[in-house]
Amino acid sequence: MRAAWYADFGAAKDVLEIGEQDAPSAGGGQVLVRVHASGINPLDVKRRDGERGPMIGERMIPHFDGAGVIEAVGDGVDPSRVGERVWLYEGHWKRGDGTAAEYIVLDSSRANPLPERHSFAEGACLGIPAMTAHPLVFTDGPVDGQTILVTGAAGAVGNYAVQMARNGGAKVIGTVSSDEKAARAADDGATHTINYKTEDVADRVMELTAGRGVDRVVEVELGGNIETTVKVLKTGGVIAAYASMAQPVVPFSFYGFLMKSPTLRIIGCFTMPTDFKMQSVADISRWMNEGRLTSRVAAEFPLDGIAAAHEMVEAGRQVGGVVVTID
Numbered sequence: 001m002r003a004a005w006y007a008d009f010g011a012a013k014d015v016l017e018i019g020e021q022d023a024p025s026a027g028g029g030q031v032l033v034r035v036h037a038s039g040i041n042p043l044d045v046k047r048r049d050g051e052r053g054p055m056i057g058e059r060m061i062p063h064f065d066g067a068g069v070i071e072a073v074g075d076g077v078d079p080s081r082v083g084e085r086v087w088l089y090e091g092h093w094k095r096g097d098g099t100a101a102e103y104i105v106l107d108s109s110r111a112n113p114l115p116e117r118h119s120f121a122e123g124a125c126l127g128i129p130a131m132t133a134h135p136l137v138f139t140d141g142p143v144d145g146q147t148i149l150v151t152g153a154a155g156a157v158g159n160y161a162v163q164m165a166r167n168g169g170a171k172v173i174g175t176v177s178s179d180e181k182a183a184r185a186a187d188d189g190a191t192h193t194i195n196y197k198t199e200d201v202a203d204r205v206m207e208l209t210a211g212r213g214v215d216r217v218v219e220v221e222l223g224g225n226i227e228t229t230v231k232v233l234k235t236g237g238v239i240a241a242y243a244s245m246a247q248p249v250v251p252f253s254f255y256g257f258l259m260k261s262p263t264l265r266i267i268g269c270f271t272m273p274t275d276f277k278m279q280s281v282a283d284i285s286r287w288m289n290e291g292r293l294t295s296r297v298a299a300e301f302p303l304d305g306i307a308a309a310h311e312m313v314e315a316g317r318q319v320g321g322v323v324v325t326i327d
Contacts, residue, residue: 002303035067067122070084130293143216148170151219173190173193
């Protein structure tokens, strides 16, 4: 099978190789998927660069997320699943072989139905972003009637969080950095957007909520935004954070927190309980079938262009997912 891989950590153009590898076969409880699209996340490029754990084996096929068609099943898997279009997640979790190859085998629960209305490229965008967004919004139960602030509302995780919160009946306020991103967030269901580069986020949130603040903050930059978050959160509200790249050591005033009595949740999609993951998959699948969850593809690259695709993700200026197509 054709595949991309790296045998050493380093810059994309220096370490990524493309060639032939042996195709895998499905074992018990597994499915063999012919991959048509492989999604690239920031985690993928950080792992390739050596920032997220050691090498597993002599070479690693990158990428956690993807989409394709089930071609074979192992023992214990319904044979009727052969031919099913699926989106994939956790393809590279705790193992060396990810989705940047013509074929992948993985646990059947990690391959979930992809409706015909969604392209393989769109399906490959789901994975980490969607499976992170769902617990960010729903870990503490229903959000109907709540007001939720989503920071980075046009980002990979943020755009799904906006759509999911809207689907759950919440009023959504999103922070963005440009008019283009504001329009995208509004299309996804944000009731209001705030340009954090030109507006005071805390003042604007309090104005939009008539001084009441928000019930929940979905936070892309916990350390950098913590002072604003404390200002806008209702007493007893929830901060659900999934990143803090600019300021990974989070400074906060204990007594400022004490006055708000918040719940702070640090969300990682890989470590969520299995039952919650299954609920996430069920909701994502239902919303896709209903046309209430969409994916935005910023760019598609052929497998031979995987290094350029990684460089685009590293630059971080795209709005939407970056995908490698394997046809």
